[in-house]
Amino acid sequence: MSGALLGAAAEPAFARHETFHLRFGWLRKGFTAALADPEAFSKPNATVDLGVGKNMVNAIRYWCQAYKILETTPNEKRPRTPHLTPSVFGRQLLGEDGWDPWLEDPASLWLLHWKLLGPTCMAPVWWTAFNLFAHEQFEEYQLTDHVVELTAAAGWKSVMESSVKKDVDCLLRTFGVRRTGRQSMDDILDCPTRQLGLISPAAGEARSWRFVTGPKPSLPAAIVAYACLDFLTAVGTKERTISVARLAGDPGAPGRAFRLTESNLYDVLIEAVKSVPQMRVAEPAGLRQLIVDGDVESLRDQIINNYYRASQEQAV
Incomplete structure (x- = not known):
């Protein structure tokens, strides 16, 4: 049953973030680039135009699509390379006269979080963690094992455990920072969605976490x-x-x-x-x-x- 729920809600997209969690300014950067040129992410000089490395170009593209800011549209000249254009939601939120073009209102982060998990979800590990994972406190391997089991139950083929592990690691860095153990630069660099306070390190082992359930003061x-x-x-x-x-x-x-x-x-x-x-x-x-x-x-x-x-x- 849970596998069917996952299969209906999400697509089998794993590790497309290139290990980079969402950074401040990335959604705005991706929206602006795609608004100006629907081939901005597929052009040879995309790294120059966006001012980041190749892997980060892929990460920005992924997060903009996952958060429903950008969507693919047909490319008549090159059908195998679809255009990437602002979605209706992307324009509503980040457009020149949009709701919150610079994401200054904390409410926008909650709205984006809701959109990320909405159908069709391009972050199945995120969807599973929030919707089909019973543990309030957990070890990273428990979430990884649970996702792997559900992908098999969903009928998704060739989902590698290593890719799921990367997603679990990225998910946790999206919401918190490990309190102990060796930390990479990606662990330390801030992420806007950490402000939501949805997941935090738990007492005990370095890879122990807990969901923060209860009232959310910044959630309108x-x-x-x-x-x-x-x-x-x-x-x-x-x-x-x-x-x-x-x-x-x-x-x-x-x-x-x-x-x-x-x-x-x-x-x-x-x-x-x-x-x-x-x-x-x-x-x-x-x-x-x-x-x-x-x-x-x-x-x-x-x-x-x-x-x-x-x-x-x-x-x-």
């Missing part, structure tokens, strides 16, 4: 509400009601992505509905539910637009 209620409606849209149901338990615990749900318990999520939704009259939280017969009045997709888009509009007005 509007981003959670957006993610809940996005999830409700993605599950393919026409229902406008969903239990908070599902929003907290289903694979692919906001509670999993943001490491929120059902109680945490309920509290955030109570705050969110105060400014969204088309949404309400009810508790019939003790079952907590999120109820949407109107079109779910339209309300989802309205919530995110209203959040960034208000954020920009406050910044002026």
